[in-house]
Amino acid sequence: MTGLGAPAARPVRGPGPARTLDELVERLRLLRSDAGDPSYTEIVRRIADIRARRGLPGAERVPGRITVYDCFRTGRRRMDAELLADVVRALGADPAPWRAALRGTVDGNPATASSAVPVKGVPDAGEVECRGRDRELDRLACVTRGVTVVAGMPGVGKTRLALCAARRVLDRGGCGGHLHVDLRGFDPAGPPADPHVVLGALLRGLDVPGERVRRLGRDERTALYRRLTALRAPLVVLDDAAGPGQVRDLLPASGRTLITSRRALPGLGAGVLTLRPLAAHDALAVLAGVVGEDRLRAEPRAAERLAALCGGLPLELTTAALQIARRSGWSLADHVHRLESAPGSLPLRAALDASYRRLDEPARRMFRLLGLHPGGAITPAAAAAVAACPVPEAAMTLQRLRADHLLFAARGEDGTPRYGLHDLVRQHARRLVAAEVPYSAQREAVGRLLDHCLASGRPVRPGQPGQPA
Structure with missing residues (x-):
């Protein structure tokens, strides 16, 4: 019987005695060959079907094609266990032995990686301050329970604000302790932290002996974490989250949670505070x-x-x-x-580049080419002209860039959706387009934009992007 999204002939190839990630990747390549060598696009489609059946929200179903391709690339330092499991399912095999093989590799051993996710303390009041954020601090400090996401573009001060708010809450009292972890969602130096590893760190932060933690699987860790947090109601700060899937099992059963992310993290039932640049x-x-x-x-x-x-x-x-x-x-x-x-x-260039590298290829291409836009409001039609793609496709790509806070929404007088780039984000896009797009292709893109402006009768006005919405 064929599983959802799997090929008809079920392959039997297993991970074998892989000792390193490179050896595991070689076995994964063989599994793909056994499965009829489906394209990476087809594997992405199958994973989306599998995740839809599992009930994941739409925003979490479709992995990037490059992300899936990376699973088959040697030379990796880490591999996401959940993505590997879904790739294996999409190729028609049982993911359980592959998970075990990943845990057993030298590179992917969670016991080795866990030391990279320490549980930190919240700084004292004199160690961190948030000038110009009084209104936002008051709003965060007034929330007594539940989950709040502090979202915004790279460099806007999300972590600092969350830690300042956490310190106010702790000084006021009433919390059953506190936990603070860096999830490395957009760390330029490496991939996001594995939730399984983070759960282990949080449990140790709740005084569970390390030896016991190491014996627990992911579901067991999640259940124990929720049981302990239901009793203690701690304040939990989850910094730099990559997406909802990374944090869902890390939410305490009781108490307060502050999450920082470059994304709004839909599907968590959380309040969202979006930070703007300072006046x-x-x-x-x-x-x-x-x-x-x-x-x-x-x-x-x-x-x-x-x-x-x-x-x-x-x-x-x-x-x-x-x-x-x-x-x-x-x-x-x-x-x-x-x-x-x-x-x-x-530091800002590194942060922006980390966001850029996390995008799928259509969004990366659009972001690069927007560096050729002279400024002002960016309409879906103008973006479609620059990128030589249909307007609906351009509109969806712009929305994805906005979701990652690489664009902001602007109000058009006629109600047309419009977007703007922060000046420093635009400069980064210009550096990327100069480095990664041939000059001849740049000229063609600018020509298409000029033709669009002439045909629409809407000249581009540099420096007039409108107001953030």
Whole structure:
């Protein structure tokens, strides 16, 4: 009998005695061959069917084609156990021995990886501050139970806000302890943390002996975690979540949960607080908190320009302020010139690149090509012209980019959906299009955009993206 999404002839190839991830990948390639060598697109379709039958929300059903392709690529440091299981199911085999084989490999051993997901404490009040976020802090601190997602673009200060709010809640009392873990959802250095491994770390944070944790499977860990959190009602901070699937088993049965993510994480029944870049006066306050008011008063115009170049992003503002503090011989005007010459700090570029690499290929292509847009409001029709694709496809891709907070929604006067790019995000897209798209293809894309503007009678107005919605 054939399982959902599986080929008719059920292959019998197993993982064998794989000692490393590379050996496991080689066995997976053989399994694919036994299954009739289906294309990666076909494997993605089968996985989507399998996940739909399992009841997963639509946003979690379809893995990226590149993500599936990576499962068959050697040289990996880690592999997602749940994705591997679904790939094996899509190829018509039993995933159980493959899970066991993954746990047994040197590279994928959860006992080895667990040390990379430590449970942290929430910093004291004097160690972390959130200038310009009083309203958001009050909102988070007033919530007494349930799950709240703090969402927003890279560098906007989600982690800092969540930790400040957590400290307020803890200082007020009434929590049965606290747990804080970094889920590495968009870590430039590696893949997101495996929920199975994170559950082990959380259980150890709840004083479960490590030896007992190691004997528990994922379902057993989840059940024990929910039982303990139902009794204690802790405050849990899940930082940098990749998606709903990563955090679903990590939600406590009782207490408060703060999650930070570049995505809104639908399907969790959570409240969502979307962070915007700081206003100009708040951005100046962040700079002043590091370099001092006197330094800014000495060069007020340069200070304002510096804050503007940082785009209201706390990550950029803090990085710039530390550079100012270190280089006492530089004027603020010197720092302005430095940022104008090379917009976007290395930390922000790394954060944006991590978001970019997590996109599927159509979204990556669209994001690159939007770097050719001169600015202003981006309509689905304009995006379709740049990318040479149908308007409905462009509209869906723009929505995916917005869901990852690489675009913001703008209000069109005629009600047409419109989008905008943060200046520093646009600069990143321009770097990508220059590095990854041939110049001839860039010229063709710009030509299509100009033809669209002439045909529609809607000129592109640089610098007028509208207001974030």
